[in-house]
Amino acid sequence: MKRDKSFVDHIRVHCRAGDGGHGVVSFRREKGVPRGGPDGGDGGDGGKVILIVDENTDNLRSFHYDPKLLAEDGAHGQSYKRHGRDGKTKIGRVPPGTVVYRSPAADVSEAVQMERSEEGVDLVPVCDLTEQGQEFVLLEPGKGGRGNFHFRSATNQVPQERELGTEGDEGIFYFELRRIADVGLVGFPNAGKSTLLGKISAKQAKVASYPFTTLTPQIGVVSLGKDRCTVADIPGLIAGAHENRGLGHEFLRHITRCRVLLFVVDMPGSEMRDPIEDIQTLRTEIKMYDEDLAKFPWMVVANKMDLEGAEENLEIFKNRFPRVPVVPISAMEGEGLSELKGEIAKILESGDE
Ligand SMILES: Nc1nc2c(ncn2[C@@H]2O[C@H](COP(=O)(O)OP(=O)(O)OP(=O)(O)O)[C@@H](O)[C@H]2O)c(=O)[nH]1
Numbered sequence: 563m564k565r566d567k568s569f570v571d572h573i574r575v576h577c578r579a580g581d582g583g584h585g586v587v588s589f590r591r592e593k594g595v596p597r598g599g600p601d602g603g604d605g606g607d608g609g610k611v612i613l614i615v616d617e618n619t620d621n622l623r624s625f626h627y628d629p630k631l632l633a634e635d636g637a638h639g640q641s642y643k644r645h646g647r648d649g650k651t652k653i654g655r656v657p658p659g660t661v662v663y664r665s666p667a668a669d670v671s672e673a674v675q676m677e678r679s680e681e682g683v684d685l686v687p688v689c690d691l692t693e694q695g696q697e698f699v700l701l702e703p704g705k706g707g708r709g710n711f712h713f714r715s716a717t718n719q720v721p722q723e724r725e726l727g728t729e730g731d732e733g734i735f736y737f738e739l740r741r742i743a744d745v746g747l748v749g750f751p752n753a754g755k756s757t758l759l760g761k762i763s764a765k766q767a768k769v770a771s772y773p774f775t776t777l778t779p780q781i782g783v784v785s786l787g788k789d790r791c792t793v794a795d796i797p798g799l800i801a802g803a804h805e806n807r808g809l810g811h812e813f814l815r816h817i818t819r820c821r822v823l824l825f826v827v828d829m830p831g832s833e834m835r836d837p838i839e840d841i842q843t844l845r846t847e848i849k850m851y852d853e854d855l856a857k858f859p860w861m862v863v864a865n866k867m868d869l870e871g872a873e874e875n876l877e878i879f880k881n882r883f884p885r886v887p888v889v890p891i892s893a894m895e896g897e898g899l900s901e902l903k904g905e906i907a908k909i910l911e912s913g914d915e
Pocket residue numbers: 749750751752753754755756757758796797798799865866867868869891892893894895
């Protein structure tokens with residue numbers, strides 16, 4: 563697992579609920595009473611760590627600057643049976659679509675070591691925060707201990723006992739933003755993804771960018787008859803992406819945040835590019851990165867059908883991959899786009915169930 567400070571859609575956060583305050587041993591002091599009864603108060607409870615979904619927060623940037631959620635400890639008890647103050651709850655505001663994982667690491671340095679290790683980190687999914695206002699208690703706090711006032715009895719007027727507060731839960735978590743669009747356009751540089759998105763995006767609907775990373779995938783709204791969907795233009799992948807070549811992991815992470823994948827290939831190809839090889843490389847990259855990602859519904863968009871050699875290559879391609887759905891288009895000339903939208907609607911429906 564890689565982390566780069568410029569990417570704030572994926573971040574390690576050190577979280578700690580507050581410890582409970584200790585109960586105390588104390589005895590009343592009053593004029594004329596040489597030895598008063600026990601009056602040691604209880605410690606306060608620690609503060610919880612809570613995550614709240616807030617749609618006004620559209621990224622995890624605040625955690626980039628301050629990757630911690632540390633709640634306050636409960637205060638210790640005091641004499642006169644005074645209860646220690648409870649620690650304040652720490653609230654983290656996250657955008658809808660935040661998925662939280664817990665690392666087995668006990669502290670930040672161990673987590674960093676695990677990230678760098680060959681085996682990677684076995685993260686445990688903790689919660690998937692989707693609804694505006696949704697709250698999730700990430701960490702439970704420690705309880706305050708009882709003061710000696712509680713330990714008085716008929717036989718023991720001067721109890722020296724008290725309880726210590728318990729420790730709050732602590733851990734290393736990863737917050738990740740999920741789902742940037744319904745459909746992801748995947749392909750090598752220059753395949754025509756941006757051209758295609760420009761052509762199929764609804765004219766009025768503003769094509770929003772997704773500004774949370776340096777890669778800035780563009781998101782377009784595409785109308786499909788009475789439905790609409792969002793389509794993300796993910797910058798071109800290159801071979802070796804799963805090993806993180808050319809920011810590969812960042813591309814691939816965006817891809818995991820779509821529901822279905824459209825592989826855009828340059829069908830006429832060139833001396834450098836062969837559509838069959840391209841698809842094989844792209845599929846391999848995806849599979850090597852994440853087996854689950856390889857199971858996403860997908861199809862091929864055969865682009866640049868207006869160019870010479872495209873038809874012949876398309877035949878060869880279909881023979882080579884008889885079971886892969888292929889839609890031939892020319893993004894530039896606007897050919898085949900309504901057929902393509904029909905296929906997008908179908909594949910989205912199939913992935914719906
Ligand atoms: N002839 C022809 N050229 C096309 C077609 N679609 C795109 N192009 C051209 O191919 C080049 C690359 O198109 P882009 O849309 O920028 O490609 P891209 O996949 O977004 O590339 P990256 O952003 O680098 O990954 C541009 O010069 C386009 O004009 C097409 O259908 N036919």
